[in-house]
Amino acid sequence: xxxNAPMTSLRRNVPLLYAFSFLQMTLFxxxxxxxxxxxxxxxxxxxILLLQxxxxxxxxxxxxxxxxxxxxxxxxxxxxFASILGIVGWGAYTVASSFREVLIAEILLGISxxxxxGTDSALLYxxxxxxxxxxxxxxxxxxxxxxGQTGEAAGALFAGLLYARYPLLPFILQVAVWILALLITRGxxxxxREPRRFGGHLKEALASARYVFIENRRLxxxxxxxxxxxxxxxxxxxxxxxxxxxxGVPIASFGPIWAGANLIxxxxxxxxxxxxxxxxxxxMILLLVLLVWGGYLGLGYAAGVWGFLFYYLLTAMRGMRxxxxxxxxxxxxxxxNRAGMLSLQSLCFRLLFAITGPLVGIYADAxxxxxxxxxxxxxxxxxxxxxxxxxxxxxxxxxx
Numbered sequence: 130x131x132x133n134a135p136m137t138s139l140r141r142n143v144p145l146l147y148a149f150s151f152l153q154m155t156l157f158x159x160x161x162x163x164x165x166x167x168x169x170x171x172x173x174x175x176x177i178l179l180l181q182x183x184x185x186x187x188x189x190x191x192x193x194x195x196x197x198x199x200x201x202x203x204x205x206x207x208x209x210f211a212s213i214l215g216i217v218g219w220g221a222y223t224v225a226s227s228f229r230e231v232l233i234a235e236i237l238l239g240i241s242x243x244x245x246x247g248t249d250s251a252l253l254y255x256x257x258x259x260x261x262x263x264x265x266x267x268x269x270x271x272x273x274x275x276x277g278q279t280g281e282a283a284g285a286l287f288a289g290l291l292y293a294r295y296p297l298l299p300f301i302l303q304v305a306v307w308i309l310a311l312l313i314t315r316g317x318x319x320x321x322r323e324p325r326r327f328g329g330h331l332k333e334a335l336a337s338a339r340y341v342f343i344e345n346r347r348l349x350x351x352x353x354x355x356x357x358x359x360x361x362x363x364x365x366x367x368x369x370x371x372x373x374x375x376x377g378v379p380i381a382s383f384g385p386i387w388a389g390a391n392l393i394x395x396x397x398x399x400x401x402x403x404x405x406x407x408x409x410x411x412x413m414i415l416l417l418v419l420l421v422w423g424g425y426l427g428l429g430y431a432a433g434v435w436g437f438l439f440y441y442l443l444t445a446m447r448g449m450r451x452x453x454x455x456x457x458x459x460x461x462x463x464x465x466n467r468a469g470m471l472s473l474q475s476l477c478f479r480l481l482f483a484i485t486g487p488l489v490g491i492y493a494d495a496x497x498x499x500x501x502x503x504x505x506x507x508x509x510x511x512x513x514x515x516x517x518x519x520x521x522x523x524x525x526x527x528x529x
Contacts, residue, residue, distance in 0.1 A: 138318035142256040143269060145313050146249060147276045149208065152310040153245060155280035157299035158222070161292040166231065169296050176228050180235055187239035189479050195243040196472025197337075200465065204252035207244050207468070209314040214241035215307035222300040247471030249273070254459045254467065255320040266459060267402040271452035274398035278448070282391035337466045341473050347523045348461040352474045354516045355454035360482055361421045361509050362447040364489055365428065365440055365502075372428065372498040373437050386437060390444045397448030405453055411521060413453065418513045420446035425506035429499055457524075 158165065166172040172180070199207035218237035225231045253273060257266050291298045342349055365372075369390075370383065378386070397404075405413050420442045427439025455471075462470045493501040 139256045139259040139320055142252065142317055142320075145316050146253050146256075147273055149249065149310055149313050150273045150277040151280040152306050152313070153249075153280070154277035155284045155306055157284045157288050157291060157302050157306075158219075159281075159284065159288070161288045161299060164292065165296060165300075170225060170227065170231055172228060172231070180228070180232060183232060184235045184239045185479065185483055187236045188243055189476060189483065191240050191243035192246060192476040192479060193469060193472045195240070196247040196469040196475075197466075199244065199248040199251070199468035199472075203319045204248050204255075204468065205314060205317040205319050207248045208252070208317065209311065211241045211244035211248075212307055212311035212314050214238070214244070216304055216311065219300055219303040219307060223297055223304070243472075246475045247468045250455055250459070250471055251467040252317070252320070254455075255464055256318075258464075259320045265402070267405065267452040267456040270455050271398040271401040271448075274448065274451050275395035278391040278395035278398065282388040282395070285388045285391065286385070337469050338473060340463075340466075341470050345461055348458060348470075350516070350519045350523050351454060351457045351461065352477065354520045355450065355458065356474065356478050356481060357512060357516050358417055358421065358446065358450050358454075359478055360485070361425075361505070361513075362443045362450075363482060364486070364505060365424070365443055367486070367490075368493060368498050368501060369437060369440050371493075372440075372502075375498060376436055377434050378437060390441060393441050393444045394448040397445045398451055399448075401449040401452040404449055410524065413449070414517050414521060417446050417450055418509075418517055421509050421513060422506065425502050425509060429503035429506050 163177065166177050166180075195207070214237050218234050218241060221230065221234035221237065225234055250270065250273075253269055254263070254266055257263055257269050262269070288299055291302065340348075341352065373383065373386070404416070408416060424439050424442035424446070427442065428436060431439060458471070458474065459467070489501060489505070492504065496504075
């Protein structure tokens with residue numbers, strides 16, 4: 130059992146978590162990191178792809194254990210540890226000159242990201258729950274996502290200029306960003322939570338997985354639909370750049386377009402709770418599904434320089450989806466194992482992408498990006514309606 134933090138401290142957690150989300154996503158190197166790998170370190174494309182595969186494995190291996198540890202040692206401690214790993218990981222990049230050294234940096238950053246995944250949302254939920262604001266959690270989560278996406282947009286806008294001035298400057302600034310994040314974690318308060326319900330660690334971990342995937346049907350279908358919608362907006366992240374290049378979009382426009390996509394995610398994450406209140410749950414689910422269909426339909430069949438605008442339909446869906454489904458899932462999760470169970474959702478998402486992502490890439494290489502978007506439209510057309518119906522059936526039997 131953790132000590133009960135005063136209500137004023139829990140209220141202070143909210144703006145601190147907003148700031149942490151902004152800093153976490155302000156990734157100055159991300160828009161130029163492929164150039165850095167190739168030009169500064171001398172990596173080949175095959176080495177870069179191998180590097181990303183190892184990063185994905187590190188994330189999958191640590192995803193659930195990191196969430197489970199966060200529940201045991203405390204959310205504040207977990208975020209502090211993640212920030213220290215962020216400092217060390219990006220610091221390693223400033224001296225990296227080989228594949229091995231870059232690999233070490235990526236593994237450290239992968240573990241850092243794993244400790245944040247689920248922990249930040251769990252702490253935000255427990256904080257607003259402790260202050261009596263739990264019904265408005267989606268609004269707080271939406272703002273947190275908005276701050277994060279705004280940070281990512283800001284990093285993308287200035288990355289090219291920083292890299293052109295001095296290739297290591299984005300990485301030096303990234304170390305400074307994580308030092309600030311570390312200072313923020315020291316001001317967080319640990320909320321009181323329910324005690325552990327089971328005996329040994331393995332027994333408790335298995336019990337959590339059984340609760341998520343077997344015992345709680347409402348939670349299970351919530352997670353499945355959330356993953357399906359989430360991954361539908363994730364494939365285009367890796368396909369939109371070659372799509373724009375093939376469509377003749379000037380390379381100089383890629384940064385602002387990428388920043389615009391992140392700002393749309395931020396805007397619709399902030400508006401998510403208002404859309405939910407205005408439309409109701411049933412119509413909001415319908416809207417999310419229609420945005421996926423519209424995005425893929427436009428990307429698959431629209432030609433020309435402006436075809437990428439249909440990608441913004443998918444980013445709008447991503448922004449609204451996050452706060453809505455996190456609130457629905459959080460309401461079903463016991464606080465003693467909140468971070469661990471949220472990490473299980475992230476683990477399933479990463480595993481699904483690890484399995485399907487290479488297949489999508491192979492199809493895109495063989496048939497082209499436009500044809501791939503057409504195929505994904507058909508897949509979403511078949512998969513999303515039954516999942517949406519099952520979700521609504523569990524939550525609103527009469528409406529379903």
